[in-house]
Amino acid sequence: MAHMTVRHIDADAFVIGIRQHEVLIDQRSADGGDMGPSPVELFVASLAGCAAHYAHRYLRDHGLEEGLAVECDWLMRAGTPHAVGSVRLRVVTPTPLSHQQQHGLLAAIDACTVQNSIRPPLPAVSVTIDDGSGPPLVVEETLHHAANVV
Template identity: 40%
Template sequence: MTDTAPAQSSKDLQRLDVTHVEGDVYAIDVRGHQLRVDQPLGAGGTDTAPTPTELFAASLATCVAFYAGRYLLRHGLPRTGLSVRTEFAMAADPPARVASVHVVVTPPPELPEERRAGLLAVASHCTVHNTLRQPPETTVELEPSTPGRRTDESAPSRASDRP
């Protein structure tokens, strides 16, 4: 018996699309919502949006906040004052990656002392945190060429593309 996950049907898959806008700016379309990513000025971008790595940390922070908020709601407690701060550090050695993430939940001031441990337990088991603990199978592949579709490699070069 092998330890493999059941095959996913296409209806189980969630999709988002990323397209190039300009420079280092990319647009992300998620269920009709659009986000953008960019790079800081010092990294060659125009700093018009967060970096993908910042969105990664933000995904964890907002997931923790959501779970904490739902815990408070289930227990009839106010969410006013709930906040989450996240700090992350990049690894010094290759490959490029996030080496550490520190998440701090600030509960509402009215949170009873006896609910603090429960709030932390629920918040620390959000979907993104669980995914970091048990990483998914991840693949990256190149879309097959389609006749008649021009790729960046087949596009005519512009004068600005030359050194």
């Protein structure tokens, strides 16, 4: 299983250690120090970045000019729980593509691992609370967000 650690550094700011990389996250200046993207922005950036990666590979593997850009807009869902409600990606290619190439590029982007991870079946998420005072509390979350305490 892959591993990362998120450590609190100040106010609402955290540093995420992933392999040999560190990513700083925070809240916008209205809610935090704006020292980095928010967790939601990083989540949406993961979708856009994954789409860009798969699009780049498609263009490269088909001998098409590289140098694309992926623009991304998103809206939060109204109400609770707070969640991203919609994401719109716009893939800008450096040169025109044929109809067949456009569909091939779309199929490549549709294979994005991040996008696949938020489609059913959704990943299982479990949370362990370990405060050092005794056996940890383990909560296994089902697909429908009903918590089962173990």
